[in-house]
Amino acid sequence: MLIVDDSVVARAVLSRLLGDYDDIEVVGQAGSAVSAHKILEDQKVDIILLDLEMPGIDGLAALPELIRASDGARVLIVSSACADGAASSIAALRQGAADTLLKPAAAQFTGRFADELVDRLRRIARPGKTVTHRPAGRIGALTPAPTTRRLECLGIGSSTGGVHALARFFGALPQSFTTPILITQHLPAPFMPYFAGQLAEMTGRPTRVGAPGVQPQPGELLLAPGDAHMTLVKTGPVIHVRLERKRAVSGCMPSVDPMLASIGKVYGPTGVGVILSGMGRDGLLGAGELAAAGGAVLAQDEATSVVWGMPGAVVNAHLAQAVLPPDQLARRIVEWSEGDTAWR
Missing domain, CATH: 3.40.50.180 (Methylesterase CheB, C-terminal domain)
Structure with a gap:
């Protein structure tokens, strides 16, 4: 996972918090979208934890390019701009973010927030190869088509x-x-x-x-x-x-x-x-x-x-x-x- 946040304190606390989980590995930290892009040139990541409010290129503007540069990594927005009903949350989801989470003050990163953060990361993590139980060669026509073409x-x-x-x-x-x-x-x-x-x-x-x-x-x-x-x-x-x-x-x-x-x-x-x-x-x-x-x-x-x-x-x-x-x-x-x- 790559953490992208302009706050040194937030990056350090998040990295330390997530380091306690065996199934989560933080492989990079960036204080800006530009730095994140440079890391992605050499480092493969599955998830990007992205703040929205950053100097220079903000997280919302950088989001589509980060997804492209990471070859489709899932992006979890963690930002103080993601309160319920916030316009930025819907805008981020519309541009390809997998989910959003309201970021509290750094002193409140433990407890309930930590549990919610880890749960969301695990939910959006890229799955392994899925074994399905559908007959081979029938994708796109798994059951008979309706006899009528009227659509109401x-x-x-x-x-x-x-x-x-x-x-x-x-x-x-x-x-x-x-x-x-x-x-x-x-x-x-x-x-x-x-x-x-x-x-x-x-x-x-x-x-x-x-x-x-x-x-x-x-x-x-x-x-x-x-x-x-x-x-x-x-x-x-x-x-x-x-x-x-x-x-x-x-x-x-x-x-x-x-x-x-x-x-x-x-x-x-x-x-x-x-x-x-x-x-x-x-x-x-x-x-x-x-x-x-x-x-x-x-x-x-x-x-x-x-x-x-x-x-x-x-x-x-x-x-x-x-x-x-x-x-x-x-x-x-x-x-x-x-x-x-x-x-x-």
Whole structure:
């Protein structure tokens, strides 16, 4: 791991703290983005621990280049600028950071902060080769494609690494695609208003945080609030949002499972679900219900996922009809919806 922080004290304390763990090795320290880049010319690292507030080139500006120079190292932002709801946190995630963590004063680096830091580092660490249980040669067509090409609702679920994956997905989705899109991204509630604004800016589409009674509109993004599951119900001819706060099987709040299950119930074979990067298995149960209703499920590939837990669970359950990078998933959905291709 490489620590990049302009504070000598912070670098020393973090290095000493992490030195107590056998599975974490600090191989370099840098006080600036320029110094970090020089270290990466000779040193291979799996994780970069990066501060945002530094003199010269700040961490946010340096982030994309550090990821490139490190050949895709996971970046954990540890900064006092990462309070809940902070704009810089969402901006960093959008540019490719794997996760963010609020940095306390150096005197408070032990105890709860240390535990949380190590947990996040272990979560985003590059996994070894994953052994999956899917039949060889069937990636991209693991289950039969739907018989209809009509697409009336798209649901997207994501967690760790998901903000960057969403940016890639929507970067490849043309404005001519006007199917209503529901998104459940694992983020704390204070982040959601700013994240909705970022999504609107990033996609050029109207974006709202889901609220009871809201009706999905063509071309619009509906974002699950951070403190409730977003589902759809049909009352007579009207389809609208219902928020639920009961505990999900995954333990996540919000959870992808209720959203996808409701899309299956309301839209059946005209609903599609996409599972992007994230830890755990949230989305697996909902994907199963959507598939059982005749809908299609797609998953991000392992190579481009920060954590292949959520999409990997769907793939290993043989539910995914396409397993691709986010931008290619978007193109595949458009091609399929226009009748130009099957899922394979």
